[in-house]
Amino acid sequence: MIRFKDVSKIYNHRSIALEDINLRIKSKEFVCLAGPSGAGKTTLLRLLIAEECPTKGEVWLGKLNINKLRSKHMPYLRRRIGMIFQDFKLLSNKNAYENIAFAMEVWGVDDKEIKKDVFQVLELVGLQDKADHFPYQLSGGEKQRIAIARALIHRPEIIIADEPTGNLDSVNTWEIINLLNKINELGTTVVLATHDRDVINNLKKRVIVIEKGKVVSDEEGGKYIN
Amino acid sequence: MRKEENILIKKMYKSLTRVIKSGWVNFYRNKWLSLTSVLIMVLTLLSINSLLFVNLVSNKILSELQNKIDISVYFKSDSSETDIFKVRDDLIALSEVKNVEYISKDQALENFKERHKDNPVLTESLDELGDNPLTASLNIKANTADNFETKAFESIAAFLEQDSYKLLVEKVNYNQNKEAINKLSLISQVAKRAGLILTIVLAVIASLVAFNTIRLTMYSWRDEITVMRLVGATNWYIRGPFLVEGILYGVFAALVAVIVLTILLLLFSSKISAIMPIDLSAYFKAHFLSILSIQFLIGVILGGFSSFFAIRRYLKV
Numbered sequence: 001m002i003r004f005k006d007v008s009k010i011y012n013h014r015s016i017a018l019e020d021i022n023l024r025i026k027s028k029e030f031v032c033l034a035g036p037s038g039a040g041k042t043t044l045l046r047l048l049i050a051e052e053c054p055t056k057g058e059v060w061l062g063k064l065n066i067n068k069l070r071s072k073h074m075p076y077l078r079r080r081i082g083m084i085f086q087d088f089k090l091l092s093n094k095n096a097y098e099n100i101a102f103a104m105e106v107w108g109v110d111d112k113e114i115k116k117d118v119f120q121v122l123e124l125v126g127l128q129d130k131a132d133h134f135p136y137q138l139s140g141g142e143k144q145r146i147a148i149a150r151a152l153i154h155r156p157e158i159i160i161a162d163e164p165t166g167n168l169d170s171v172n173t174w175e176i177i178n179l180l181n182k183i184n185e186l187g188t189t190v191v192l193a194t195h196d197r198d199v200i201n202n203l204k205k206r207v208i209v210i211e212k213g214k215v216v217s218d219e220e221g222g223k224y225i226n
Numbered sequence: 227m228r229k230e231e232n233i234l235i236k237k238m239y240k241s242l243t244r245v246i247k248s249g250w251v252n253f254y255r256n257k258w259l260s261l262t263s264v265l266i267m268v269l270t271l272l273s274i275n276s277l278l279f280v281n282l283v284s285n286k287i288l289s290e291l292q293n294k295i296d297i298s299v300y301f302k303s304d305s306s307e308t309d310i311f312k313v314r315d316d317l318i319a320l321s322e323v324k325n326v327e328y329i330s331k332d333q334a335l336e337n338f339k340e341r342h343k344d345n346p347v348l349t350e351s352l353d354e355l356g357d358n359p360l361t362a363s364l365n366i367k368a369n370t371a372d373n374f375e376t377k378a379f380e381s382i383a384a385f386l387e388q389d390s391y392k393l394l395v396e397k398v399n400y401n402q403n404k405e406a407i408n409k410l411s412l413i414s415q416v417a418k419r420a421g422l423i424l425t426i427v428l429a430v431i432a433s434l435v436a437f438n439t440i441r442l443t444m445y446s447w448r449d450e451i452t453v454m455r456l457v458g459a460t461n462w463y464i465r466g467p468f469l470v471e472g473i474l475y476g477v478f479a480a481l482v483a484v485i486v487l488t489i490l491l492l493l494f495s496s497k498i499s500a501i502m503p504i505d506l507s508a509y510f511k512a513h514f515l516s517i518l519s520i521q522f523l524i525g526v527i528l529g530g531f532s533s534f535f536a537i538r539r540y541l542k543v
Contacts, residue, residue: 049456051456074455075458075460078456078457079458089449093252093450102454102457102459105244105463106454106457106458106460107458108237108241150457154458
């Protein structure tokens with residue numbers, strides 16, 4: 001489903017962020033992207049959502065060459081992918097309900113349908129009683145659950161999570177990871193980038209380790225020892 | 227086909243109402259930010275307004291001055307009224323002439339006495355003379371239109387100095403006043419041009435201040451804009467609410483500016499009328515609708531354009 005073909009990303013002609021990456025991620029897979037900070041995990045994810053273009057090589061999503069996509073069509077790509085970030089990236093002047101609804105409104109969905117779906121997904125992340133809270137009134141874990149709800153709302157094919165637990169304590173971390181697991185079991189591809197050893201080792205999923213812009217290991221049920 | 231079109235129109239309508247609603251929600255949820263932007267725009271509008279009023283007043287004063295300038299032609303004391311009226315009719319036929327006023331010998335004497343009534347020596351010597359020494363004259367106002375030029379005066383003076391009038395005309399006073407008229411003409415031209423340049427420069431400065439204020443407001447939303455893009459919003463869906471917000475700044479600023487203007491005029495109009503030959507509040511009343519719509523137009527265009535250009539750079543993710 002996702003394919004990186006000889007992908008390199010070089011910033012300012014000098015600093016190499018990624019070098020000759022070749023990867024295939026199958027549909028409905030749960031993949032952990034491991035490696036120390038600055039190894040190139042985030043760059044890899046940014047290439048996938050076309051926030052950046054590779055210097056060399058191609059990135060494919062299904063039958064779509066992402067790099068050949070015109071900026072006009074970018075929104076349609078991004079609606080196929082749900083994105084979760086370390087810093088949540090919620091809209092600060094919208095409340096929890098509106099934050100999630102926004103991702104549906106951009107599709108032009110009916111208000112009635114939005115209401116039904118938003119409450120459904122709020123129930124899934126266990127925050128139906130916090131719908132009218134603004135981000136500053138929510139805890140870190142709650143914010144991340146709202147962000148996940150937003151990423152899920154338009155039933156994307158892929159969820160990309162970039163260090164989603166980086167700002168959370170261990171209890172909240174496991175709640176988020178379990179949520180991602182549940183989403184994966186319901187049939188969504190999940191790509192989780194993290195440097196948290198405990199998370200990776202306990203998940204027992206496919207682990208791709210990146211160091212200094214190169215894939216150093218890629219194994220099913222792998223461990224991350226570093 | 228028709229059904230699909232209907233669905234598309236419905237979707238567009240829904241997006242539009244959502245965009246407007248969300249712009250309004252942004253506006254009132256960020257009260258303080260909105261208030262600052264509105265206030266800066268009020269100041270911009272007021273400074274543009276005061277420039278317009280200064281221009282209005284100075285133009286009015288200049289045209290008053292221009293009205294005071296005329297050419298007088300004095301007739302020989304033996305010229306008959308019929309001849310003088312004939313000259314007057316000839317003058318009126320000229321396109322350069324705005325109007326002509328006839329002053330008879332008796333009228334001239336009366337004016338003279340009135341002007342010098344505090345000077346007993348003059349009046350006494352006049353009485354001693356017995357006969358009226360003054361001559362009949364025509365006061366001619368030139369048609370100088372807006373661009374106050376001396377050409378009209380010159381051609382009128384030349385017309386009066388033609389040979390057929392030689393027997394009637396004693397003197398034309400244009401030649402004596404030529405210097406003064408030329409100077410005034412120059413001053414009024416320079417004043418008009420300087421006023422225009424000053425207005426444009428200050429209006430540009432004021433607009434830039436308003437533009438930068440809105441840019442700073444949008445700058446504070448740059449992260450949000452990135453998030454909206456990543457969630458899959460199209461550029462117009464992101465831009466829309468900000469445009470609505472900018473336009474709302476303009477609308478509110480125009481309202482406040484007009485209210486402030488009304489209060490200022492109520493307070494000061496009579497004082498201004500006392501020292502200058504202009505009734506500002508009457509002018510304001512007569513042109514209220516156009517003043518109001520100019521405020522709205524400037525406000526909406528300034529607000530809308532500012533947010534459009536301010537947000538453009540954050541949409542390139």
